[in-house]
Amino acid sequence: AQTVTQSQPEMSVQEAETVTLSCTYDTSESDYYLFWYKQPPSRQMILVIRQEAYKQQNATENRFSVNFQKAAKSFSLKISDSQLGDAAMYFCAYRSAGETSGSRLTFGEGTQLTVNP
Amino acid sequence: DTGVSQNPRHKITKRGQNVTFRCDPISEHNRLYWYRQTLGQGPEFLTYFQNEAQLEKSRLLSDRFSAERPKGSFSTLEIQRTEQGDSAMYLCASSLRGFTWNAEAFFGQGTRLTVV
Numbered sequence: 001a002q003t004v005t006q007s008q009p010e011m012s013v014q015e016a017e018t019v020t021l022s023c024t025y026d027t028s029e030s031d032y033y034l035f036w037y038k039q040p041p042s043r044q045m046i047l048v049i050r051q052e053a054y055k056q057q058n059a060t061e062n063r064f065s066v067n068f069q070k071a072a073k074s075f076s077l078k079i080s081d082s083q084l085g086d087a088a089m090y091f092c093a094y095r096s097a098g099e100t101s102g103s104r105l106t107f108g109e110g111t112q113l114t115v116n117p
Numbered sequence: 118d119t120g121v122s123q124n125p126r127h128k129i130t131k132r133g134q135n136v137t138f139r140c141d142p143i144s145e146h147n148r149l150y151w152y153r154q155t156l157g158q159g160p161e162f163l164t165y166f167q168n169e170a171q172l173e174k175s176r177l178l179s180d181r182f183s184a185e186r187p188k189g190s191f192s193t194l195e196i197q198r199t200e201q202g203d204s205a206m207y208l209c210a211s212s213l214r215g216f217t218w219n220a221e222a223f224f225g226q227g228t229r230l231t232v233v
Contacts, residue, residue: 004159037224043206045160045224091159103212104150104173105222107159 002027002094006108013082014116020067021077021111023092031097034068035105036077039089048090051075053097079113087115121225123209129231130199137195138228142211149192150222151184152208153177160208166192199232206230 152160168189
């Protein structure tokens with residue numbers, strides 16, 4: 001079974017600064033996907049960024065980028081130029097590329113990000 | 118189509134009562150998932166459907182829980198004889214079947230259940 005661990009229950013950042021959220025995972029599979037989801041106070045989970053395990057290049061989406069270290073099973077999220085609207089709970093998630101898991105997601109415990117003006 | 122819709126948004130029930138939640142997925146999505154999220158934790162997988170077939174159930178899904186997806190469209194999650202430990206946010210997500218980015222899951226806003 002796969003597990004996802006987020007060791008930072010809370011993080012804070014000053015507006016316009018950069019913050020990095022950590023995530024590690026454990027799997028015996030070689031092909032999988034990793035995701036960062038954002039859950040604002042309204043509770044709807046929103047996909048922030050995704051990474052395919054077979055791709056060495058780190059994914060980037062505007063101010064969001066990841067540092068994917070496959071050998072270390074690490075998948076951190078960097079938020080640049082932090083904005084007040086970035087304040088939310090962030091979840092790291094794993095999805096197997098195989099059919100047996102039915103594309104279900106395994107989530108970490110979450111990191112609550114506060115952005116200070 | 119405005120995304121995944123869940124009803125009700127909030128439900129307060131007395132212990133021992135039955136409750137039913139509804140999820141309307143994105144119309145072209147053939148996969149539908151139910152997750153449970155307790156306060157301060159990440160969502161945990163409960164079950165998923167491909168069209169009308171329920172293909173997997175988590176060990177978290179006790180005999181008091183039942184889910185259906187008649188005709189492969191909307192889904193219902195019923196909890197019988199609710200217990201205080203059932204208090205949580207119940208999230209629904211839908212996706213297309215596949216192994217590419219087309220299988221991205223879209224989530225609803227959830228139903229918050231409080232058992233008193």
